[in-house]
Amino acid sequence: MLSVRELVTAYGKIEALRGVSLEVTQGSITCLLGPNGAGKTTLMMTIAGILKPRSGSIRFSENEIAALPAHAIVARGIALVPENRLVFPSMTVLENLHAGAYQRKNGFDDDIERAFTRFPRLKERAAQLAGTLSGGEQQMLAVARALMSRPKLLLMDEPSLGLAPLVVEEIFTIIAELHRDGVTIFLVEQNAHMALKVAHRFYLMEQGRVTFSGDPGSLAEDEVIRRAYLGSSKS
Amino acid sequence: MDEYALGVLTNIGLLSFVATSAYLLLIAGELSFGQQAFFGVGAYAAGIATAMLGLPLFLGLLIAMVCGAAVAALVGLPALRLRGLYFAMATLAAAEMLRILFELFHWQVEVGGEIVGPDGTQGFRGIRWVFERGVEPLDFLALVWGMLAVVVVAIHLLERTRLGIAIRALGEDPELAGTLGVDVLRLKLAVVAAAGALAALGGALFAHHNTYIEPRNFDIMLGVHTLAYALIGGLGTVVGPLLGVALDLGLLEGTRIFQGYRMIVFGGLVALLLIWRPRGLLDERVVHWLRTRR
Amino acid sequence: MIDFVQNTLDGVTAGASYALLAVGFTLIFGVLRRANLSYGPAIMLGAYTATWVFLQTGAGLIVLLVVAVLATVLAGSYVERLCFAPHRKGAAAAAMVASFAIWMQLEELATLLLPRHLYAFPALYEGGPLIFGPFFLRVESLLILLAAIAVCFVGWKVLYATRFGIAVRAVIDDPRAAELSGIDVGAVSLRVFAVSSAIGGLTGFLIVSSHEQVTPMLGMWSTLKGMLAMMLGGLGSLPGAIAGGLALGLIEAHSQWYLGPQFRDFIAYLLLFALLAARPPWMNTRSAY
Numbered sequence: 001m002l003s004v005r006e007l008v009t010a011y012g013k014i015e016a017l018r019g020v021s022l023e024v025t026q027g028s029i030t031c032l033l034g035p036n037g038a039g040k041t042t043l044m045m046t047i048a049g050i051l052k053p054r055s056g057s058i059r060f061s062e063n064e065i066a067a068l069p070a071h072a073i074v075a076r077g078i079a080l081v082p083e084n085r086l087v088f089p090s091m092t093v094l095e096n097l098h099a100g101a102y103q104r105k106n107g108f109d110d111d112i113e114r115a116f117t118r119f120p121r122l123k124e125r126a127a128q129l130a131g132t133l134s135g136g137e138q139q140m141l142a143v144a145r146a147l148m149s150r151p152k153l154l155l156m157d158e159p160s161l162g163l164a165p166l167v168v169e170e171i172f173t174i175i176a177e178l179h180r181d182g183v184t185i186f187l188v189e190q191n192a193h194m195a196l197k198v199a200h201r202f203y204l205m206e207q208g209r210v211t212f213s214g215d216p217g218s219l220a221e222d223e224v225i226r227r228a229y230l231g232s233s234k235s
Numbered sequence: 236m237d238e239y240a241l242g243v244l245t246n247i248g249l250l251s252f253v254a255t256s257a258y259l260l261l262i263a264g265e266l267s268f269g270q271q272a273f274f275g276v277g278a279y280a281a282g283i284a285t286a287m288l289g290l291p292l293f294l295g296l297l298i299a300m301v302c303g304a305a306v307a308a309l310v311g312l313p314a315l316r317l318r319g320l321y322f323a324m325a326t327l328a329a330a331e332m333l334r335i336l337f338e339l340f341h342w343q344v345e346v347g348g349e350i351v352g353p354d355g356t357q358g359f360r361g362i363r364w365v366f367e368r369g370v371e372p373l374d375f376l377a378l379v380w381g382m383l384a385v386v387v388v389a390i391h392l393l394e395r396t397r398l399g400i401a402i403r404a405l406g407e408d409p410e411l412a413g414t415l416g417v418d419v420l421r422l423k424l425a426v427v428a429a430a431g432a433l434a435a436l437g438g439a440l441f442a443h444h445n446t447y448i449e450p451r452n453f454d455i456m457l458g459v460h461t462l463a464y465a466l467i468g469g470l471g472t473v474v475g476p477l478l479g480v481a482l483d484l485g486l487l488e489g490t491r492i493f494q495g496y497r498m499i500v501f502g503g504l505v506a507l508l509l510i511w512r513p514r515g516l517l518d519e520r521v522v523h524w525l526r527t528r529r
Numbered sequence: 530m531i532d533f534v535q536n537t538l539d540g541v542t543a544g545a546s547y548a549l550l551a552v553g554f555t556l557i558f559g560v561l562r563r564a565n566l567s568y569g570p571a572i573m574l575g576a577y578t579a580t581w582v583f584l585q586t587g588a589g590l591i592v593l594l595v596v597a598v599l600a601t602v603l604a605g606s607y608v609e610r611l612c613f614a615p616h617r618k619g620a621a622a623a624a625m626v627a628s629f630a631i632w633m634q635l636e637e638l639a640t641l642l643l644p645r646h647l648y649a650f651p652a653l654y655e656g657g658p659l660i661f662g663p664f665f666l667r668v669e670s671l672l673i674l675l676a677a678i679a680v681c682f683v684g685w686k687v688l689y690a691t692r693f694g695i696a697v698r699a700v701i702d703d704p705r706a707a708e709l710s711g712i713d714v715g716a717v718s719l720r721v722f723a724v725s726s727a728i729g730g731l732t733g734f735l736i737v738s739s740h741e742q743v744t745p746m747l748g749m750w751s752t753l754k755g756m757l758a759m760m761l762g763g764l765g766s767l768p769g770a771i772a773g774g775l776a777l778g779l780i781e782a783h784s785q786w787y788l789g790p791q792f793r794d795f796i797a798y799l800l801l802f803a804l805l806a807a808r809p810p811w812m813n814t815r816s817a818y
Contacts, residue, residue, distance in 0.1 A: 048709060049708075050705065050708060050709070069708075069713070069715075070708035070709060070711075071708060071711050071712060071713040071714075074709070074710070074711030075711060079709070079711075080709050082705070082706070082709060086703060086705060086706040086709065087703075087706065088698070088699050088702040088703055088706055088707075089702060089703070090698070090702050091695075091698060091699070091702060095695060095698075098692075098695050099695050099696070099699045099706075099707070099710045099712070100710045100711075102692070102695070102696055102699075102710055102711050102712050103711040105692065106692075145710060146709075148710075149710070149711055261622065266622055266625070313802070313806035314802075314805065314806060316808070317805055317806075317808070319621070320558075320564055320621075320764065321760075321764070321805055323564075324756065324760050324801065324805065325801075325802055325805045325806070327756075328757075328798040328799075328801045328802040328805070329798075329802055331794065331798045332795055332798045332799060332802065335791060335794060335795045335798075336795075338791065339791060455749070455753075456749075459566070459629045459632075462626060462629070463626050463629055463630060466622055466623065466626045467626070495641070496637060496641065497637075498633040498634055498636070498637040499634050499637050499638060499641075501630070501633065501634075502630040502631055502632075502633040502634030502635075502637070503630075503631075503634055505626070505627065505630035506611045506612055506627040506630045506631055506634075507611075509612075509616070509623045509624075509626060509627045509630075510611075510615040510616075510627075513616060513619050513620040513622075513623035514620065514623070
């Protein structure tokens with residue numbers, strides 16, 4: 001479904017992505033692991049259209065999307081739940097969902113109902129300002145908002161970051177649920193343990209490149225975790 | 236060289252002082268809409284010193300610089316923690332307040348049978364120290380450019396020192412600079428004061444070149460112009476602001492082809508230039524490239 | 530006491546113009562995080578174009594209003610494309626200096642169109658002021674006040690009850706999150722610029738027809754008053770812009786009465802400087818670029 005080839009993204013002279021290649025197959029949960037600074041967020045931002053790559057290709061369902069702006073990427077069916085959640089703090093929960101559905105114009109009441117069913121706590125707080133929600137609730141809101149555009153591919157950048165363990169479990173339950181509902185998921189995670197429990201395939205990224213790919217079980221879990229946090233022994 | 240060309244060159248020199256003062260603040264990361272006020276402070280201070288107190292020119296210039304630095308520090312201190320547009324608006328408010336104070340400033344003394352001194356909106360006539368001593372326009376031009384050269388060299392050398400790097404670090408990322416041990420607030424205040432002194436020096440020379448100054452000379456238009464000169468010329472080197480002033484005054488004023496629609500041409504060119512080069516013609520990248528050519 | 534009430538009335542009506550100007554500035558600032566130094570000049574060009582049309586054709590007030598608004602919107606869109614769109618992800622200084630450069634351009638264009646220092650403009654209202662007891666209120670001022678209220682009401686409805694409004698508020702709140710929600714931030718910015726320019730054009734028309742004259746000072750005046758009011762009310766908030774505008778009007782009216790015209794401007798600047806230095810929490814410390 002998503003095919004990234006030799007992607008290079010740079011900030012001025014500094015190359016954050018040095019030729020990244022990976023595949024996300026339709027209907028799967030794919031996970032991207034790696035130490036801080038590896039370029040995982042940069043990759044997500046590039047796919048989402050916030051950053052422009054210097055070279056390389058991103059193909060989504062046979063179409064080249066590397067040069068498209070963010071709103072066009074959303075129109076193609078890719079939505080990103082960014083690191084640090086990014087909700088609209090001065091708008092209510094309901095208005096946040098409306099914003100997420102911006103391209104749908106109208107006829108998304110069903111989606112709002114579904115969002116509230118999936119995230120009952122958001123329903124309770126529908127009229128509350130998003131800036132006053134707790135971290136976990138904001139994460140749920142960010143996910144719910146991304147889903148409002150009915151994406152075929154959902155990108156998630158560190159959904160468990162800064163959240164309490166119980167909340168993290170909830171998030172991953174939702175990820176599994178979404179997968180059952182047919183959404184393809186590509187997620188970046190620091191929490192390798194939880195990620196490997198749900199992923200069908202994973203990639204390891206270090207210093208702007210993919211250094212390993214496989215399915216859970218192809219590498220011993222503690223080896224994966226070591227490389228995810230510390231990088232491989234060759235430096 | 237004819238009188239007109241001499242006049243243009245002198246004006247380029249004079250405005251370069253204010254443009255450079257805006258440049259100093261820009262590389263320290265702040266926009267100032269207020270440097271024209273210190274230009275004015277210097278003009279009035281030097282005028283008072285030579286025309287009313289009978290002091291020699293160099294003393295007048297020195298007094299002007301001290302006053303410029305002092306007033307700038309006074310204004311800068313309460314505004315020190317402000318950033319971005321807030322800081323810019325504070326400088327604008329302060330500059331306008333100073334200009335209004337100039338409009339209210341009346342102090343006249345009798346010198347050699349004549350009444351001399353600032354007279355509110357009527358301005359300050361008779362700053363004739365330079366003319367009374369028969370200084371030729373060419374000599375004055377040499378004085379202006381001589382002092383400008385000293386300033387430019389000094390700043391150029393400063394930029395290579397740790398202090399200079401600290402100032403640029405302040406401009407790039409104040410938080411980061413702070414964690415590297417830079418006393419952010421103290422440094423910013425120092426830059427504000429230095430920029431004030433520099434603008435004041437320009438103003439002092441301006442007052443003696445024109446012999447007459449009025450509050451209207453030091454309005455917002457001058458301020459925004461000098462900001463533009465600094466940015467267009469380029470923030471990579473202290474020569475940048477001079478280039479900006481020279482381009483406006485020299486090219487367009489001097490060639491006079493665009494009489495009557497000069498701003499239409501210049502304004503459009505500036506906006507286009509900034510699209511191509513957001514940090515000016517001689518920006519950091521160009522300067523770096525030029526340096527590594529050796 | 531009578532003076533105080535009269536000054537307050539005068540202050541509120543002057544403040545209505547300032548509030549409108551501040552709203553225009555704030556809309557642009559909110560969406561782009563930049564100050565548009567060409568806002569006043571665009572308004573001036575709008576007013577000058579309307580004056581030119583009046584001189585050529587003697588058209589009526591409604592036509593002139595439409596011309597002023599259209600000309601200002603055109604000028605505003607030109608500024609947005611040239612000075613703000615190219616620098617959206619980059620340097621704020623470049624955008625603001627570019628908008629200053631175009632300020633110069635627009636002012637010169639206006640003065641080329643109408644070279645004299647003063648032009649007559651048809652009156653907004655031909656009759657005399659309203660009189661209630663010892664107080665008087667010019668009908669023109671009342672009309673400006675009503676226009677300001679109308680703009681606020683319509684603006685509030687649009688922002689809170691339309692899809693476009695949600696997009697605008699999203700971009701103001703967090704441009705990156707807005708992009709990720711599928712909102713075309715560039716298109717929203719352009720449209721907000723146009724709306725802001727339309728409000729500016731309306732304001733310019735009201736001001737020149739209320740004073741029955743047009744002068745080249747209009748550009749600088751609008752910019753200064755608008756920015757001053759915007760900052761007094763706490764940068765970036767629309768209700769703040771309105772409050773700031775009214776406050777500025779009141780401060781000016783009362784300072785002028787008790788201290789004279791020279792101090793009128795001085796007090797306003799002093800207040801702004803003091804507020805900035807003190808940075809009270811309602812001054813909206815959201816990163817001003």
